[in-house]
Amino acid sequence: EIVLTQSPGTLSLSPGERATLSCRASQSLSSSFLAWYQQKPGQAPRLLIYGASNRATGIPDRFSGSGSGTDFTLTISRLEPEDFAVYYCQQYGSSSTFGPGTKVDIK
Amino acid sequence: QVQLVQSGAEVKKPGASVKVSCKASGYTFNSYGINWVRQAPGQGLEWMGWISTYNGNTKYAQKVQGRVTMTTDTSTTTAYMELRSLRSDDTAIYYCARDFSSGSYGYWGQGSLVTVSS
Numbered sequence: 001e002i003v004l005t006q007s008p009g010t011l012s013l014s015p016g017e018r019a020t021l022s023c024r025a026s027q028s029l030s031s032s033f034l035a036w037y038q039q040k041p042g043q044a045p046r047l048l049i050y051g052a053s054n055r056a057t058g059i060p061d062r063f064s065g066s067g068s069g070t071d072f073t074l075t076i077s078r079l080e081p082e083d084f085a086v087y088y089c090q091q092y093g094s095s096s097t098f099g100p101g102t103k104v105d106i107k
Numbered sequence: 108q109v110q111l112v113q114s115g116a117e118v119k120k121p122g123a124s125v126k127v128s129c130k131a132s133g134y135t136f137n138s139y140g141i142n143w144v145r146q147a148p149g150q151g152l153e154w155m156g157w158i159s160t161y162n163g164n165t166k167y168a169q170k171v172q173g174r175v176t177m178t179t180d181t182s183t184t185t186a187y188m189e190l191r192s193l194r195s196d197d198t199a200i201y202y203c204a205r206d207f208s209s210g211s212y213g214y215w216g217q218g219s220l221v222t223v224s225s
Contacts, residue, residue: 001169035211037152044202044218045144045152050211057213088152092210095166096142096154 002027002091004099012107019076021102023089028069033092036065036074039101040085048087049074079104109133111203111216118222119193126189127219129203136184137161140206143177143188145199146218153199157206158186193223 003026013019023034032052037045047056049065052072062077076083084106089099114128129141143155156167158177165177176189186203200218207213 033210035209037212039152044215045204045212046215047207047211047213050207050213051209054208056207056211090152090154090211095168096157096210098144098152098154101151 001095002029002093002097004089004091004097006087006089006099006102008102009100010103010105012105013079014107015079015081017079019074019079019083019104021074021076021087021104023067023072023074023099025070025072025091027093029091030093032068034065034067034072035090035092036063037088037090038083038085039088045088076104109205109214111205111214113201113203113216113219116220116222118224121194121223121225123193123223124189124191125193125221126187127201127203127221129186129188129216131184131186131205134205136179137181141177141179141186142204142206142212143175144202144204144212146202147196147199150199155188155201160186190221193221195223197221198223 005024007022034052036049039045053065064075086101086103088101110132112130137160142157158165178187203216204212205214
């Protein structure tokens with residue numbers, strides 16, 4: 001099973017700052033089957049990025065994804081108040097796994 | 108618009124079974140697989156498995172293999188997840204999520220809380 005590790009566990013930032021979230025896989029991911037989700041309290045996750053770097057429908061362009069192989073990054077260029085949430089990476093290989101999440105909270 | 112509407116909350120005793128439903132609308136049901144993901148209180152997301160709505164093929168996570176069965180009813184465009192031999196650590200919100208692209212899940216149900224308690 002492919003294990004995903006996310007860092008940092010918590011990121012404390014102010015609105016307007018840049019957020020850089022990391023996701024590392026225990027094995028190289030084929031065809032960049034890596035996605036990112038945002039989850040707010042009491043809500044289902046929302047797809048942000050698929051295929052490592054493609055924004056899902058309706059996702060603002062301040063969200064961007066990059067990386068390949070085992071190292072992936074989600075960048076939020078300028079944090080808006082609604083961006084404070086938990087972010088999960090997810091891989092799909094022979095099965096699927098999620099990372100433990102990074103909480104982005106207000107400094 | 109794509110919608111996944113799940114069944115309501117359930118309270119079960121240890122050793123019992125639960126069956127959660129996920130009613131899909133707004134797209135061609137048998138064109139996209141359905142995944143089941145759960146989230147224990149205050150914890151992260153855990154993928155449980157996937158079912159092809161086209162031919163019923165399934166993949167299950169090792170952790171629940173042998174206790175879970177995923178099925179679909181194409182006549183009612185509904186997916187089901189049954190979990191047997193429930194334990195307290197099965198207490199979680201259970202989500203259905205539709206395949207999107209590159210193995211991602213673009214649409215999610217609202218979640219169904221399953222509480223296992225004696």
